[in-house]
Amino acid sequence: MTSRIISIVSGKGGVGKTVTTINLGLALHQLGENVTIVDADTTVANLGLQMGIYSFPATLQDVLRGTENINKAIYTHPLGLKIIPSSISLDSINADLSKLKHVLNDLDGLVLLDSPPGLSTDALSVLNASDEVIIVSTPELQTMANALKVARVALSMEKLVLGIIINRYSNEKYEMNPTEIMTMCDAPILSKIPEDINVKRSLFEKTPIISHTPFSPSSIEFQKLACDLTGQKYKPPKNILLKKFVARIKTMMG
Numbered sequence: 688m689t690s691r692i693i694s695i696v697s698g699k700g701g702v703g704k705t706v707t708t709i710n711l712g713l714a715l716h717q718l719g720e721n722v723t724i725v726d727a728d729t730t731v732a733n734l735g736l737q738m739g740i741y742s743f744p745a746t747l748q749d750v751l752r753g754t755e756n757i758n759k760a761i762y763t764h765p766l767g768l769k770i771i772p773s774s775i776s777l778d779s780i781n782a783d784l785s786k787l788k789h790v791l792n793d794l795d796g797l798v799l800l801d802s803p804p805g806l807s808t809d810a811l812s813v814l815n816a817s818d819e820v821i822i823v824s825t826p827e828l829q830t831m832a833n834a835l836k837v838a839r840v841a842l843s844m845e846k847l848v849l850g851i852i853i854n855r856y857s858n859e860k861y862e863m864n865p866t867e868i869m870t871m872c873d874a875p876i877l878s879k880i881p882e883d884i885n886v887k888r889s890l891f892e893k894t895p896i897i898s899h900t901p902f903s904p905s906s907i908e909f910q911k912l913a914c915d916l917t918g919q920k921y922k923p924p925k926n927i928l929l930k931k932f933v934a935r936i937k938t939m940m941g
């Protein structure tokens with residue numbers, strides 16, 4: 688099958704990989720792409736939880752164990768996005784991710800892999816299963832230094848590093864600025880996703896931010912990034928300024 692497999696990776700944990708996988712995936716789906724997101728962070732298995740889905744007929748662990756075909760583990764979310772979840776049960780944490788590359792062979796279209804952080808054996812298996820890599824980092828020096836390590840390992844595995852997403856960006860003096868980041872990592876910056884309180888609100892409501900608050904600053908950045916990745920031109924919706932203004936008022940009112 689023909690597919691484009693992109694891993695969403697990071698040097699440190701908690702920087703926004705799962706939020707990115709879900710929202711970039713949904714934005715790509717809304718552009719008409721055939722996209723599947725995969726929870727390849729089998730130990731933590733947050734992706735289903737962040738989307739408000741707690742039980743599935745089959746999971747990635749079943750596929751890795753060889754008891755289910757990967758197509759049986761695809762769940763279609765009410766928003767239309769296809770998901771391959773991981774199990775949250777304790778006996779599923781020893782999944783053998785070395786088989787991931789092999790089981791993904793049966794998928795077609797665009798596949799986004801939500802990875803564990805760092806360079807653990809599992810994280811390396813996820814990198815190995817992908818053709819292309821997107822690194823997510825927050826704009827702090829230590830986090831970026833870890834991201835740089837992952838970028839180097841990905842390059843040594845002959846993966847195409849598409850670039851870095853700077854998440855939770857606030858353009859403050861104490862943050863690294865985009866020029867410093869580009870120089871340090873020697874990779875393009877794909878997007879700057881702002882620190883956005885609506886991300887936390889959307890997580891609380893178990894709805895992806897681009898569906899929860901489509902005109903919030905972070906949603907617009909996810910939508911632009913989806914266009915860039917597929918070579919489409921971002922077309923702002925009608926009355927974008929008014930819609931952004933209304934989103935801002937709603938944000939301030941909580």
Ligand SMILES: Nc1ncnc2c1ncn2[C@@H]1O[C@H](COP(=O)(O)OP(=O)(O)OP(=O)(O)O)[C@@H](O)[C@H]1O
Pocket residue numbers: 697699700701702703704705706707728731733803804854855856880881882883884886887890905
């Ligand atoms: N743009 C943002 N604005 C505000 N908060 C954010 C943003 N992105 C992520 N967060 C916060 O960061 C938390 C961690 O995000 P997420 O779960 O996507 O990280 P992760 O890299 O997948 O973590 P892990 O390595 O543990 O899997 C979220 O629960 C949310 O509270």
Ligand SMILES: [Mg+2]
Pocket residue numbers: 704705706728733801
């Ligand atoms: Mg995660």
